[in-house]
Amino acid sequence: MKRFIGFVKKEFYHIFRDRRSLFILFGMPIAQILLFGFAITNEINNVDIAILDHSKDATTKEIINKISASKYFSIKQMVERESDIASVFQKGHVKAVLNFEKDFSKNLIKDHKATIQIITDATDPNTANTISNFVNAILQQYQKQLNKDITIVYQIVPETRMVYNPELKSVYMFVPGVMTIILMLVSAMMTSISITREKELGTMEILLVSPLKPFQVIIGKVFPYIFLSIINAVVIVVLSIFIFKMPVQGSLFLLALESILFIISALALGILISTISATQQTAMMISLMGLMLPVILLSGFIFPISSMPIPLQVISNIIPAKWFIIIIKGIMLKGVGIQFIWKETLILLGMTIFFIGLSVKKYKIRLE
Amino acid sequence: MKTIGYIIQKEFKQIFRNKGMLPIIFILPLLQLIILSNAATFEIKNIKFAYINNDHSSNSRALLDAFEASTYFNVLNNYSSENQASEAMLNGKVDVILEIPSHFERDLQKEKYAKLGITINAIDGAAAGVESVYVNQIVQRFNKNIKVDLMQFSDAQVQPITIETIPLFWYNQTLNYKTFMVPGILVLLVTMITLFLSGMNIVREKEIGTLEQINVTPIKKSQFVIGKLFPFWIIGLGLLTVGLIIAKLIFNVPMIGSLALMYFYTSIYILVVLGIGLFISNFTETQQQAMFIAWFFTVIFILMSGLFTPIESMPKWAQTITEFNPIKYFVEVMRMVMLKGSGFMDILPQLSKTLLYAVIMNGLAVWSYKKIN
């Protein structure tokens, strides 16, 4: 046991003496969460749109004013001809063009119907859809106003309640994801480097010859990083709560435990990566190239997993981050207790044991 | 000039001899491009839907049938009470719950007015918004059909005023998210590879001692830097080429604009990334530090590039920061040229900023490389 403690102490010294790396390991997550918490959002505001008004009458003016008044839109320019639309889009600033047909007011009065084309630049389909929906909503409102004296019969009115996030703040969606990603990447990267560094410098052989069992070496290497990562996790959670006003509806204690579990799983993954890499460079490249994009894309952080093709949904199951995001959202936003997230917790636990087990096995193989 | 040739030759040999790294540089990114691009979609499908039917009338059944028929919703369950349904939502089993009140049909026929209760899991605010739109669409369609059945002569015949909106989606009628994402992901991959390779390169020579050896030779700083950057520049362009082929063949991404323009822009863009990598490499002592710093910037650049969330949605100060993010320009140019056919003049702002960035960054990299301490 004493040997083990000595070994762990050495690992701590390594870390704390490398000031630059230390600064980065702590500074980075803080800087990133601050940045992303504020910047990552898909709420639209002040989107530049253009107007092509073939009628230029009182009604169209009124509608245009309504749109202009909305915080979501900003009218950048007027377009005179249909043939100009393409070049407007090509410049890249304007995201939508509203095309009012000729004789708009007249048609409304005569036929009770007039048409507006909502032409969006759908190279970003998500924004295009959102813009389309928002413009539509404004127009529906206006339409209601026009019809306020007419009673509409046989009306079914849905009353919609948004739960867990009534104000539809995108922060609630993204902050858990950002927390998870940063923790995962930092943890995996930290340990993957630690082991391959020993290999490259040759001190690994000293470890191999020592009386420490492989299991002890691996745990000893992970240990200091658990400590560091917990500090990171605490800072991240504190920032989320105080700066981004994330609620913690559920138990903080449970959140802490689950975070520790996740950290260990990420660290274990890092160790696994290092046992299959010959050099630091390889370990780092795998941690970053191999982990970063899959984690961002498949964890449900930004893109909903249920909308992905089935094979990818299956793959997403092996990414620890996916399960942890469900857990965080559950505890912080839904306020659930362990009885609702025991499945996800068990999965994380299983993954951790698997990663550590596999690492020990691979480490042993190198011994022989 | 010849000296640069020797360095380039050495670098290429070293890169291709590194058996461990080759798959990471070439196969891994392309694999990711192919697989992960399929993940990128904001389309909302397979919405987990459940209902509580307190009415059990034929009309309520008809409404539920409409949801069953919809491809957006997966009708999973029906619950007998709100508590049951809420618990299911807490468990993550459902995301949308429709509650049909008792007397739904009666209210509709007698009072000509009925309500529906809809509860939506709004953690993902954007998705919730879309789900709400879909629910409303189905309800309104049902409403329209019902009116036709229920209308009697005694009912008012005044036709309401309708503003008909026709949504037109240019460049991507099917709202295929891949069209948007594939060029973007390609950008990311090219960036990551070139950044990490160049970032680690000089530090590695520092760590093994060959850098000192080179510093004692009469080689000029600029020759050294150019010789080191060139192979990675070629690799970056190579990756781009294969990536574009994949984009076209596998994902059918439209390639409307000028290919030459894309390559021209990319050549300059890669120089920026390499310059950053080299600059980092000059200031760090170990590969580990170089990697951490490169990682720090990469994550920030990637998430703030407008690839996943629009830059226009960011607060003003964040948008200012993105001015310094080379990836932002690349993503914009790729999308503009490839998907909309924008021309040289259209991308001139991005092009000139990137060029400036390249000059400054590489200048800094050369200047900060000290042959003499």
Place this chain on the structure above:
Amino acid sequence: MSNNNVIQVDGLTKMFGDFTAVNAITFNVEKGEIFGFLGANGAGKTTAMKMLIGISKPTSGSATVAGFDVFTHAEDIKKNIGYMSQKFALYDDLTVKENITFFGGIYGLSRARIKEKSKALIEELGLESVANNLVGSLPLGWKQKISFSVALLHDPKIVFLDEPTGGVDPITRRQFWEMIYKAADQGTTIFVTTHYMDEAEYCDRVSIMVNGKIEALDTPKKLKEQFKAANMNDVFLKLARG
């Protein structure tokens, strides 16, 4: 002034903040000499050498190497010197031939010349069978010899060797010094640092650095007389004890 000195050092000093690593050293090295730059680990030898080979800027004092000023013409110095670092810096992932070609090319040798020198080097060291093997696969002794030969590729006037025999067995050390003698015979000046005091015997003259200063400078024979010591090791011990 007809001067046979290829290296002239006068009051050369290097300070790192408050710490003086090299304290106003003064000495000369003549053409064709084998000059031993001795001292314990940490005495300042490597720091001093780094100034002479132009990769470290001195704090004060002056020095010329191969006729060029270390302050103003460091790059010219580099054209005329060769260097072998402590780490035998060769590229492990390049073959013997490729390393030679690379360094030859960097020094501006023509293709023909590189080919010629490469052949000669490989023959002389008996490396024909491993010429196309990666340097990383070779034993330390071979790396050492290749490293030295690479330093001489461009026929420099002076070659600087930093602890060139570290970690190598005695027989290989002996062979290595024979290579040094051969180079010196052909007119190359050898500037070698080492903490192996027995190697001092092989040099024409040696200087001994203690704590940044040169405390002794003469031929090995005269130093032994001066300090009444049986060998250079004893000279050093007497000096170190002060």
